[in-house]
Amino acid sequence: MEPRGAGVAIVCVGAAILVAVRIRARRRAHPGFVDGVGCASGEPYSLHARPIVLLLGDSITQLSFESHGWGAALAAAYARERRADVVNRGFSGYTSRLLSRVVPSVVGQLGQPLERVGLVTILVGSNDATRPGAAQHVPVDEYEANLSAIVAMLCATLPAARVVVITPPAVDEAKFCAVRESAGKGDGDGRCNARLRPYCEAAMAVAARHNVALFDLHARSLATPDWQHRLLADGLHLSGGGNKLLFEGLSELICTQLPDRSPGGMPWHLPRWNDVRAI
Template sequence: MEKTEILESAKMRPKIYLFGDSITEESFSDDGWGAALTNHFARTADVVLRGYSGYNTRWAKKVLEKVFPAELNDGVGRAPLAVTVFFGANDACLPDRYAAFQHVPIDEYKQNLTHIVSYLKNRWSSTHIILMTPPPIDEAKRLLHPYNENPSNLPERTNEVAGNYAKACVAVAGECDVPVIDLWTRMQQYDDWRKAYLRDGLHLTRGGNKIVFDQVIGKLGEVGLSLETLPADLPYFNSIDPNDPLKAFEV
């Protein structure tokens, strides 16, 4: 890399990574929570999508070095401002239902989450890591949206089991001393959560995406990452002197 390229790369906008399963992968769709984050931080940070539909923590642990390759930590670019880690919905698939191949036992789920957090902390000591629990499950609606043959005619997930994984995620956050967003609990504070927040019993409606966005923005603010604390990468239009516009771009 040429010296000028190194200097320019060091000036790149800071980044916020979204690492998770399909609820993260879909977050850049219309009204998605990731797209909303991108819009929110439009002049201050780049939001980078790393969502992988169907993945559990066992698979996420296996691909960490591919998702976050060594060149992201080469001493030139900045460490990410934050990484959201949003897994558990697939780990919580039941071991005796049609999605059993995605199931990860809850003790292993906790170990895998701990490993992911430790990996990211060791890579970037200044990066804020935010864990996110799986959302609640509408079992009746899951029966209407199987993604494989379902001979048992039973949902591949249950809300009770998802809740156990959510509690495990919260416990890992406490043990690792990182922030956590408990979506399983938060969404169920509203009586109409099934219809309002879940379009297929698992993935998010527009309202569900709004809740996730609000929770992420709130948690980022708690760790000091907000529009008030992050500088814009170039001068805002209304700060440019109309009598001497180019002065704003002098280094």
């Protein structure tokens, strides 16, 4: 007669065998992320520190954790099933020149192991694309070199990270100028889509050169009917509609192009409650 519990043990062993290949593949894709599979749930889990999704950029990223922001929505999606922590490292007013200087420090402050970082987004360029002579202006050739250096550095130092380059959203020049002038802050420094477009093309070239993912927020913005009113709060920064557009588009890209970095494709952080005995 079979000892009591032997059947359960056999089922558990069988489940473990069935997911062994999956776990090995995940170990290669997520160094240190997957430690086992739940006997009761059949779900892979990790005993390591929770993975990180890192958001890099300017104020469009810094403000993304506000109510209805794209970063906040992304954080909720990953936290809902305790897959990853979303870390916001957006710096208002920063250009690609400034961001390239601080990225090494930002990465260093994340702590070890760096394999925790599974996904990085980079959204910068709205401040670079001001008129020549403006305080924040960065020539497009330098912008491309700076962005390329940032991507190269991330790929070299974050072994498990997948990088997504995001082009800056379209800008409503008239609205932003009016907002700036009413606040006594000048005329918007010449921000306009004609000036911004070469920077978006440079960002696309960098993504292609480094073989990383690209989300063309600029083109997606312009393709949206009445985008000036639906997507922008002040002519430059995203409104609730703009944040929704970015969140949904980025989520779709991650799920289709980087499925093992999507909320549903990453392992649980620690086993489910009915698998805790496996620790």
